[in-house]
Amino acid sequence: MRIYIKHILSGLLFAAGLLLLLSAASYAMIPKDNKEEAGMEDESANGILAEGKNTIDVLVVGDSLAFCTIDPLLIWEQYGFTSYLCSTPSQKLFYTEEFVEKAFRNQSPKMVFLETDALFREYTNGAAVQNRAERVLPVLRYHDRWKKMKPDELFRQPEYTYRSSSKGFAYKPDVDGIKTKKKEVKPAGPDDAVPGRNRKELKKIARVCKENGAELILLSVPSRKDWNMDRHNIIDSLARELGVVYFDMNMKEEEVGIDWKTETKDQGEHLNYDGARKATAYFGKYLAEKNILTDHRGDEAYKTWDKDKKRFEKEIEKEKKKLEKEKKKLEKEKKKQTTKD
Amino acid sequence: MPLSSLFMAGRFSQMTSYFSLAYLAGFLPLTIIGYSIVPKKMKKYFLLLCSYAFFWFISGKLVVYLALSTLSVHYFGIWLARIQLQRDEELKHTEKENKKALKKCYLAKQRRVLLFAAVCSFGVLLYLKYTRFFTMNVNAVLAHLHLPLEFTIPSFLVPVGISFFTMQAVSYLFDVYRGTIEADDNLFRLGLFMSFFPQIVEGPICRYGETAGQLWEAKGISYANLTMGIQRILYGFMKKLVVADRLNPLIQTVFQNYTDYEGGVIAMAAVCYTVQLYMDFSGTMDAVIGTAQIFGITMPENFQRPFFSRSISEFWKRWHITLGAWFRDYIFYPVISARPMKKMTTAARKKIGNHFGPLLAGAVALFCVWLCNGLWHGAGWHYIFFGMYHFALILWGNIAEPGVKWVTGKLHIPTGHFLYRLFQIVRTGILVVIGELFFRAERLKAGFVMLRSMITDFHFTTLDKALLSKMGIDAYDLLIVGITLLIVLAISILNEKGIKIRETLAKQPVVLRWAVLYGLILFIVIFGAYGLGYIPVDPIYANF
Known part of the structure; x- marks a missing residue:
């Protein structure tokens, strides 16, 4: 019996030592900045880490539907509210929860919008366990940084310097509209169900929001390919169950006024920049009607937002010129080809 | 598929x-x-x-x-x-x-x-x-x-x-x-x-x-078996995660687009695949045997440092040992000891002597073994070719044995000398790599195209940072693979010399034992090819 206890104790001691070592390795390996070149993944969404303390009023989480739709700088321009998009491509709900938790470390948003498309996304138990393990021991996520690390980075405290000029929004000017005249939405299918583990994650997100004094709102942005009435009804009943608000912009199609022939970049799944501006305008109005947010325009503490806006506008101009150039080049080549033929 | x-x-x-x-x-x-x-x-x-x-x-x-x-x-x-x-x-x-x-x-x-x-x-x-x-x-x-x-x-x-x-x-x-x-x-x-x-x-x-x-x-479950078993699993984990999975993008890229690459790069991919196959399969065997050890069960070893083999025949006695033994006991022996074969051997002995006489029946039995071996690995002509390639090499080895002895004797080549043994090991390695090239190729024709390219277009002029990046790896990946292979090589040399590392380690003070285990775990955690951007290689032998 004594030997048995001795073996158990030595096993526990070994595990404790290992945990300590892995924690030390985690400290050494975590990115010391929130830039991509420093090893940070999803740079744009993680830009929130460099935002001033408690300067974000509205947090938006979810997948690409969110970052293609909500333009925080337009909201800033029109209403003076500060918002940030911690949304990433094909975001899984455990990652959504990670972002919500991460955002609350430095911010105290009054509202958290969760784009509902992520609620329908399946993932394996293994992926969720892996995410959990990576959050406890970041070395499991950032282990590959040894390739680019400088020796002085090993023991340095992280210092986040990257601020996304678009606040997580993605500028998508391409036009690929819906050709048919008939209104068509996503056909009903087996993927119109919220998996059990997503319901649990959602409850966790709701709890975190409540604990931090933020209102969780479920948001469905305009999309023809990722939305249908079945999905609306599921989210609606889920919102009732959780006691949170469900704001479905697809149910306000006329008010939002999206022209699906010209304001989508991929035949109805995501909005393009023109569509995003319309949807954001409606979203901003919704925020204003809530009457709980402050207009920060003119406030010294928020001066950087005006600078960021100018920076983003310049970036858009640059991108537009680049696209124009490419377009002209293509046309030229086309002309050349036709004269040759 | x-x-x-x-x-x-x-x-x-x-x-x-x-x-x-x-x-x-x-x-x-x-x-x-x-x-x-x-x-x-x-x-x-x-x-x-x-x-x-x-x-x-x-x-x-x-x-x-x-x-x-x-x-x-x-x-x-x-x-x-x-x-x-x-x-x-x-x-x-x-x-x-x-x-x-x-x-x-x-x-x-x-x-x-x-x-x-x-x-x-x-x-x-x-x-x-x-x-x-x-x-x-x-x-x-x-x-x-x-x-x-x-x-x-x-x-x-x-x-x-x-x-x-x-x-x-x-x-x-x-x-x-x-x-x-x-x-x-x-x-x-x-x-x-x-x-x-x-x-x-x-x-x-x-x-x-x-x-x-x-x-x-x-x-x-005994404490000794549990710790030794976990140790063996970790060793296998290192082989799989640090080497096999890290080489995967390079191998996939080159074998799928072999026409885009020069002979030197194809040869490099063929060597990498041979290393990957060994690291994947022997690493899995470490995990299997280690797991069985936890439950107090001793499983037969499947590998015995195959890359130290001096001939193809020896290689197959050290690689996938249990499969080779199965073919030997249930195909080779029954075929060679069948009555018509015995008659053939007796007749052949009289006509072509004691060395070449039994080779005839041996060749028939060997052919059956290698046809089955090729087919066992998969339904494809490249697998059948893989079997026939080894059949031909082993048969040639048997036929040429007296000739080689005569030549080395006449030329006074010291066959026991390290350099001669090294030459044999390298020669066997090259032959194995060529065999594995066909084994991994999508089709038989692809295997031949790659082999021709290796022979007629052997240079590395395009091998630079950009090409490595195109193949999904970088110089750091190759460096870490090299270091890990050196570790495996050092352990293999010691094992080959009869030094039982695990048993020796088990006798050391607890601080040293734990330090080695901690080092191994950290090595795997930091240098393993997993997470974002990595696609682990499917267990290769589970396909067979």
């Missing part, structure tokens, strides 16, 4: 890899804890239950193949035993002069049962694995002959490990037939031998006499 589309139908198919999170952090620890808790008498049944649960997790309803195979083998084994019992009973009451005839009669009876049982076992395997290949070739012939006939190409779900458990089943029946072992009247014991979870996916191909008794004994 990717593994997932052909094999497996279970909900937890990721557990097919013994390095998956689901297996290492879920199934295995739970099984160890459960096994430790259940009473001694129930341990073997618990292990059987866990083995079937594991197979069900990875194969779903296909578990029925394993169950039916076990049931049929159990029945045939008892049938064979009954015939033997009847024979022994009758022999007691038979006159001496009639005994030979009686024995012959019963032997024929046993042979018929054995043949029927083998046809049943292999029939399922052949039907599931080779019908598609056969139909495709028939269609190709029909098209070539411009005949307006085409058969539908079937597609089956094949249970993981079917080749492995079928071979174990047939070896059991053969051994019962030969009288090496007694038929097992306990279905559960036989079931555990057939299904033991660590070896069901990739082997080793165990013999009933080696493992069934140990499994049924179901010893408790």
Whole structure:
């Protein structure tokens, strides 16, 4: 019996030592900045880490539907509210929860919008366990940084310097509209169900929001390919169950006024920049009607937002010129080809 | 065809890899804890239950193949035993002069049962694995002959490990037939031998006499076995995660787009694939043998430092040992000892001497072995070529042996000298790499194109940072692979010299032992190729 206890104790001691070592390795390996070149993944969404303390009023989480739709700088321009998009491509709900938790470390948003498309996304138990393990021991996520690390980075405290000029929004000017005249939405299918583990994650997100004094709102942005009435009804009943608000912009199609022939970049799944501006305008109005947010325009503490806006506008101009150039080049080549033929 | 589309139908198919999170952090620890808790008498049944649960997790309803195979083998084994019992009973009451005839009669009876049982076992395997290949070739012939006939190409779900458990089943029946072992009247014991979870996916191909008794004994888990087992699993984990998975993008890119690369790069990819295959398979074997050790079971080794081999024949005695031994015992010996072969050998000895005489029958038996070996690895002409390539090399080695001895003797070449041995090792390595090139190639034609490119276009002019990046790796990846290979090489050299590292380490003070283990774990955690941007290689031998 004594030997048995001795073996158990030595096993526990070994595990404790290992945990300590892995924690030390985690400290050494975590990115010391929130830039991509420093090893940070999803740079744009993680830009929130460099935002001033408690300067974000509205947090938006979810997948690409969110970052293609909500333009925080337009909201800033029109209403003076500060918002940030911690949304990433094909975001899984455990990652959504990670972002919500991460955002609350430095911010105290009054509202958290969760784009509902992520609620329908399946993932394996293994992926969720892996995410959990990576959050406890970041070395499991950032282990590959040894390739680019400088020796002085090993023991340095992280210092986040990257601020996304678009606040997580993605500028998508391409036009690929819906050709048919008939209104068509996503056909009903087996993927119109919220998996059990997503319901649990959602409850966790709701709890975190409540604990931090933020209102969780479920948001469905305009999309023809990722939305249908079945999905609306599921989210609606889920919102009732959780006691949170469900704001479905697809149910306000006329008010939002999206022209699906010209304001989508991929035949109805995501909005393009023109569509995003319309949807954001409606979203901003919704925020204003809530009457709980402050207009920060003119406030010294928020001066950087005006600078960021100018920076983003310049970036858009640059991108537009680049696209124009490419377009002209293509046309030229086309002309050349036709004269040759 | 990717593994997932052909094999497996279970909900937890990721557990097919013994390095998956689901297996290492879920199934295995739970099984160890459960096994430790259940009473001694129930341990073997618990292990059987866990083995079937594991197979069900990875194969779903296909578990029925394993169950039916076990049931049929159990029945045939008892049938064979009954015939033997009847024979022994009758022999007691038979006159001496009639005994030979009686024995012959019963032997024929046993042979018929054995043949029927083998046809049943292999029939399922052949039907599931080779019908598609056969139909495709028939269609190709029909098209070539411009005949307006085409058969539908079937597609089956094949249970993981079917080749492995079928071979174990047939070896059991053969051994019962030969009288090496007694038929097992306990279905559960036989079931555990057939299904033991660590070896069901990739082997080793165990013999009933080696493992069934140990499994049924179901010893408790000892501290020494637990730590040694975990240590071995970690070593395998390092091979798989740091080397095999890290090389995967390079190998996939070059083998899929071989026409885009010059000979030097193709040669590099072929060497990398050989390394990957060894690291993946031997690493998995480390995990399998380590897991079995935790439960107090000693499994046969499948690798014995194959890259130290001085000839192809020696290589195959050190690589996938249990498969080679199976072919030797159940194909080579039965073929070579068949009456027509014996007659042929006797006649040939008289005509071409004692060295070359037996080679003729040996060549026939060797041909059968390597045809089966090629086909066992998969239904494809490149696999058959792979088998025939090794058949030709081994046969040539046998034929040329006296000539080589004569030449080295005449030229006074010291065959025991290190440099000569190194030359033999390098030569064998090159031949192995060429064989593996065909083994990995998508088709036979692709293999030939790649080989031609290696010979006629051998240079590395385009090999730079940009090309490495195109192949999905960088110089750091190659550096870490190199360091890991050096570690494995150092351990292999020590093992080859008879120094048992694990036993030596076990005698060291606890601080040193823990430091080594901590170092190994940190090495795997930091330098392993996992997470974002990495796609782990499917367990390669689970395909076979």
